[in-house]
Amino acid sequence: MSEAPFVEVRDLRRxxxxxxxxxxxxxxxxxxxxxxxxxxxxFDIARGETFALVGESGSGKSTVARMVVGLLxxxxxxxxxxxxxxxxxxxxxxxxxxxxxxQMIFQDPYASLNPRWRVGRIIAEPIRAFQIVEGEAAIxxxxxxxxxxxxxxxxDRSKFPxxxxxxxxxxxxxxRALASNAEFIVCDEPTSALDVSVQAQILNLMRDLQERLxxxxxxxxxxxxxxxxxxxRIGVMYLGRLVEISDGKxxxxxxxHPYTRMLLDAVPDLAxxxxxxxxxxxxxxxxxxxxxxxxxxxxxPLVFDRCRIETPPVIDGVACHAVNEGRxxxx
Amino acid sequence: xxxxxxxxxxxxxxxxVEFVTRRATLRALDRVSxxxxxxxxxxxxxxxxxxxxxxxxxxxxxxxxxxxxxxxEVLLSGARIDDLPQEAMRKVxxxxxGMIFQDPLTSLNPLYRISEQLIETIRVHTDLDAAQARARAIALLxxxxxxxxxxRIDSYPxxxxxxxxxxxxIALALCAEPxxxxADEPTTALDVSVQAQIIALIKRLCKERGTSVMLVTHDMGVIAETADRxxxxxxxxxxxxxxxxxxxxxxxxxxxxxxxxxxxxxxGEAKRLVQIPGTMPRLSAIPPGCAFNPRCSQAFxxxxxxxxxxxxxxxxxxxxxxxxxxxxxxxx
Amino acid sequence: MSSTPxxxxxxxxxxxxxWDSDLAFSxxxxxxxxxxxLLALLxxxxxxxxxxxxxxxxxxxASLDLSDGFSRPMEPNEITGKVFxxxxxxxxxxxxxxxxxxxRVSLLVGAASVLFSLVIGVGxxxxxxxxxxxxxxxxxxxADVQLSxxxxxxxxxxxxxxxxxxxxALQEQMTLLVLVxxxxxxxxxxxxxxxxxxxxxxxxxxxxxxxxxxGLKAWPVMLKHVLPNVAGPVLVIATINLALxxxxxxxxxxxxxxxxxxxxxxxxxxxxxQQYLFSGEWWILLFPSLVLVLLALSINLFGDxxxxxxxxxxx
Numbered sequence: 001m002s003e004a005p006f007v008e009v010r011d012l013r014r015x016x017x018x019x020x021x022x023x024x025x026x027x028x029x030x031x032x033x034x035x036x037x038x039x040x041x042x043f044d045i046a047r048g049e050t051f052a053l054v055g056e057s058g059s060g061k062s063t064v065a066r067m068v069v070g071l072l073x074x075x076x077x078x079x080x081x082x083x084x085x086x087x088x089x090x091x092x093x094x095x096x097x098x099x100x101x102x103q104m105i106f107q108d109p110y111a112s113l114n115p116r117w118r119v120g121r122i123i124a125e126p127i128r129a130f131q132i133v134e135g136e137a138a139i140x141x142x143x144x145x146x147x148x149x150x151x152x153x154x155x156d157r158s159k160f161p162x163x164x165x166x167x168x169x170x171x172x173x174x175x176r177a178l179a180s181n182a183e184f185i186v187c188d189e190p191t192s193a194l195d196v197s198v199q200a201q202i203l204n205l206m207r208d209l210q211e212r213l214x215x216x217x218x219x220x221x222x223x224x225x226x227x228x229x230x231x232x233r234i235g236v237m238y239l240g241r242l243v244e245i246s247d248g249k250x251x252x253x254x255x256x257h258p259y260t261r262m263l264l265d266a267v268p269d270l271a272x273x274x275x276x277x278x279x280x281x282x283x284x285x286x287x288x289x290x291x292x293x294x295x296x297x298x299x300x301p302l303v304f305d306r307c308r309i310e311t312p313p314v315i316d317g318v319a320c321h322a323v324n325e326g327r328x329x330x331x
Numbered sequence: 332x333x334x335x336x337x338x339x340x341x342x343x344x345x346x347x348v349e350f351v352t353r354r355a356t357l358r359a360l361d362r363v364s365x366x367x368x369x370x371x372x373x374x375x376x377x378x379x380x381x382x383x384x385x386x387x388x389x390x391x392x393x394x395x396x397x398x399x400x401x402x403x404e405v406l407l408s409g410a411r412i413d414d415l416p417q418e419a420m421r422k423v424x425x426x427x428x429g430m431i432f433q434d435p436l437t438s439l440n441p442l443y444r445i446s447e448q449l450i451e452t453i454r455v456h457t458d459l460d461a462a463q464a465r466a467r468a469i470a471l472l473x474x475x476x477x478x479x480x481x482x483r484i485d486s487y488p489x490x491x492x493x494x495x496x497x498x499x500x501i502a503l504a505l506c507a508e509p510x511x512x513x514a515d516e517p518t519t520a521l522d523v524s525v526q527a528q529i530i531a532l533i534k535r536l537c538k539e540r541g542t543s544v545m546l547v548t549h550d551m552g553v554i555a556e557t558a559d560r561x562x563x564x565x566x567x568x569x570x571x572x573x574x575x576x577x578x579x580x581x582x583x584x585x586x587x588x589x590x591x592x593x594x595x596x597x598x599g600e601a602k603r604l605v606q607i608p609g610t611m612p613r614l615s616a617i618p619p620g621c622a623f624n625p626r627c628s629q630a631f632x633x634x635x636x637x638x639x640x641x642x643x644x645x646x647x648x649x650x651x652x653x654x655x656x657x658x659x660x661x662x663x
Numbered sequence: 664m665s666s667t668p669x670x671x672x673x674x675x676x677x678x679x680x681x682w683d684s685d686l687a688f689s690x691x692x693x694x695x696x697x698x699x700x701l702l703a704l705l706x707x708x709x710x711x712x713x714x715x716x717x718x719x720x721x722x723x724x725a726s727l728d729l730s731d732g733f734s735r736p737m738e739p740n741e742i743t744g745k746v747f748x749x750x751x752x753x754x755x756x757x758x759x760x761x762x763x764x765x766x767r768v769s770l771l772v773g774a775a776s777v778l779f780s781l782v783i784g785v786g787x788x789x790x791x792x793x794x795x796x797x798x799x800x801x802x803x804x805x806a807d808v809q810l811s812x813x814x815x816x817x818x819x820x821x822x823x824x825x826x827x828x829x830x831x832a833l834q835e836q837m838t839l840l841v842l843v844x845x846x847x848x849x850x851x852x853x854x855x856x857x858x859x860x861x862x863x864x865x866x867x868x869x870x871x872x873x874x875x876x877x878g879l880k881a882w883p884v885m886l887k888h889v890l891p892n893v894a895g896p897v898l899v900i901a902t903i904n905l906a907l908x909x910x911x912x913x914x915x916x917x918x919x920x921x922x923x924x925x926x927x928x929x930x931x932x933x934x935x936x937q938q939y940l941f942s943g944e945w946w947i948l949l950f951p952s953l954v955l956v957l958l959a960l961s962i963n964l965f966g967d968x969x970x971x972x973x974x975x976x977x978x
Contacts, residue, residue: 107869
């Protein structure tokens with residue numbers, strides 16, 4: 001695609017202060033401690049595409065999601081939607097205009113809907129906040145449309161969230177995200193709290209909606225199979241860094257970074273091809289004191305001296321010295 | 332492949348568990364029957380509310396009021412255990428049936444070193460002295476893949492990572508050399524890369540020790556990797572049970588078919604997922620006849636009135652009227 | 664495209680559903696609670712409707728007759744022959760009427776002070792929990808200090824300060840207000856603590872994030888989203904505190920720093936009554952005290968039940 005990317009994330013960083021309280025630091029003579037949750041992440045998302053971030057716990061993928069939607073201010077770096085960055089807009093009105101275009105779907109459908117609000121009010125809230133349509137009747141109409149769009153009944157508006165199952169609640173959450181006519185939706189593990197059969201319903205719904213409304217998704221997940229099913233492009237994260245960005249199909253047919261390979265190898269195999277699995281070693285290190293150099297080096301089968309000292313930059317979609325030096329044949 | 336022995340390690344017959352509430356008596360398990368042979372891993376899959384965890388709790392006699400076992404029996408190596416008094420049942424748990432839960436922290440006491448917990452468990456169930464028990468604990472930790480067990484054994488649970496903690500729990504479950512282990516979602520709280528290690532560990536231990544395992548999980552991938560046979564549960568009943576390869580590749584029961592089709596795969600074309608309409612009924616609203624009939628595209632009149640019993644189809648058993656007439660002569 | 668779940672049928676009316684709810688069931692199955700609630704309702708209604716029920720107006724000096732003084736309960740007065748159900752006091756004031764009007768004052772002060780501490784406590788608790796950081800530390804330390812003083816001491820302090828500030832001519836009229844502020848200020852910290860705790864839990868739920876995503880400012884988020892979800896425990900404390908506030912008011916009035924004799928509350932009545940205890944006129948003390956005890960007890964029992972019923976851990 002030659003046009004400017006719809007979503008542009010540049011060198012995003014986020015540091016959390018995880019120091020002990022002041023008194024403890026003084027008494028125990030402990031230094032301040034920082035956690036680099038996200039450490040220089042850059043990617044683009046084209047309009048209408050699904051970009052997935054995949055990684056294990058502590059990889060920083062959810063932190064990226066929260067920074068992209070503006071729930072968490074980045075320590076450094078920028079997020080721009082259609083060329084407009086959150087950092088650039090000072091006027092409240094402008095900011096609101098940008099917010100309208102970005103919405104989010106959360107992991108836990110049991111916590112993402114206010115339990116004391118009726119569904120109709122929940123979905124109407126963004127419509128009122130962004131003044132999408134005016135007048136009670138029009139708002140009501142729109143809520144009904146949205147509920148139908150996500151496969152629920154317009155009459156469901158008068159119920160409370162607890163009257164719905166997890167999958168139905170996630171539909172409500174999707175309806176709320178669409179209520180502001182958002183174009184870009186950040187989905188943070190949208191199906192990992194759901195059962196497989198319900199997950200299939202939600203994933204299919206999300207794909208249908210993407211086709212119908214031309215939505216752009218940033219899809220966060222730890223589940224490689226789900227990511228494969230949804231994403232056009234995929235970024236693999238490890239300890240706050242992107243280690244590989246690749247075309248959706250290619251990542252699975254031709255994984256390049258050793259971590260990606262390990263991850264793919266570790267996924268339980270439903271097809272039961274009986275593949276050998278010996279590549280999985282060790283566990284994710286403590287992100288407060290990550291290994292120096294390439295953070296993956298203690299677990300990497302291809303490690304050599306340079307990996308322990310120098311952090312590999314992302315070159316041609318892979319952040320790995322071994323791959324860049326051509327010491328690994330692209331399988 | 333497993334060879335069926337005369338006496339299965341675990342035999343569950345018509346197990347029924349009910350929860351009595353003010354409004355109604357809810358049937359969480361409805362006449363569930365299955366066997367687990369020696370050295371076999373039986374996977375139990377189902378969605379939340381299907382009754383898979385209740386099955387585990389019922390076998391080890393840990394159903395708390397208002398729940399109760401309302402019928403059926405559980406036999407461990409041929410002897411009934413569901414009617415044992417509390418005290419006798421406590422001895423069976425731990426000694427003859429080991430348990431591994433989803434959250435390793437529920438099985439480990441955070442205030443004690445793991446050496447104390449392991450040694451205590453070993454000494455309760457065997458007549459080893461303290462030194463022998465410690466040696467055995469170290470051997471066990473080594474066996475479950477904890478590096479430098481002589482040193483790590485005196486650590487506290489919080490000093491281990493999630494995956495290592497789950498290994499400790501497995502060691503704890505193995506202490507008394509039980510004939511049967513119930514693993515309830517043992518890998519759900521773990522990351523993919525660690526999950527693979529734990530799966531491999533459980534598989535290896537079963538093979539080496541000949542222990543039988545009931546592996547309860549919602550993750551079909553884990554079952555496919557680990558189990559010999561699998562039982563697919565729906566609304567407190569077994570929908571289909573049989574060798575894992577057959578059930579995964581060519582499921583018979585319409586629910587099992589839907590379930591397999593709904594799982595996104597790492598192989599093949601990323602096509603649209605099969606979706607089963609609706610959701611599993613709440614326990615308070617299980618329809619008459621086959622519990623799956625409102626969601627089943629092949630349901631016919633009989634499905635709405637008569638509950639299908641498990642019918643043998645080859646090596647498998649399936650609870651579906653579709654397989655009744657044509658296969659009547661095979662039924663045992 | 665996908666399944667359309669049928670809307671659940673609404674066969675029952677709203678009231679029927681309420682009657683069938685778990686909360687109503689737990690209420691119905693506790694006779695003590697039902698009795699306590701009925702008693703509390705009765706006392707509150709009687710207090711509210713005092714002018715309609717009371718046979719005499721105890722505050723109309725014109726209607727008082729000194730010769731009615733010290734009538735024994737249910738017996739005709741030796742001089743005037745009038746019958747006072749619960750007897751009369753030295754001025755010939757009907758005790759029954761005085762109690763009705765007195766509980767009115769007591770409940771008014773109690774309810775108003777609960778409302779006062781509720782507004783302060785919930786407000787500060789919400790801000791502390793939601794904003795966090797130094798604001799939170801400051802508010803919670805103040806609350807800690809406040810909690811370390813006995814409530815009655817705080818109330819006395821406030822009362823004393825108010826006495827000094829308000830010109831003597833206005834003092835009598837302002838007493839009620841001062842009492843409300845005094846009792847209210849001595850109780851807010853409890854609400855602040857509870858609300859802060861629940862707010863910390865609620866603000867981390869993602870529905871709050873969803874509200875922030877559409878650009879809502881902190882205050883709307885706190886009031887529209889967080890507040891309704893932290894209200895449950897607050898309601899319980901408020902109920903129990905109502906009983907405490909009534910007693911606290913009675914204590915202050917008994918100590919002589921509460922309601923003036925021209926507008927006696929139950930506490931004021933008890934203060935007067937105790938002068939006659941040893942001279943044989945027991946009814947002047949007994950009946951107001953009894954009503955105070957019953958009022959506090961019944962409200963407290965109801966509050967206790969509410970706390971248990973709303974606590975999922977105890978169910």
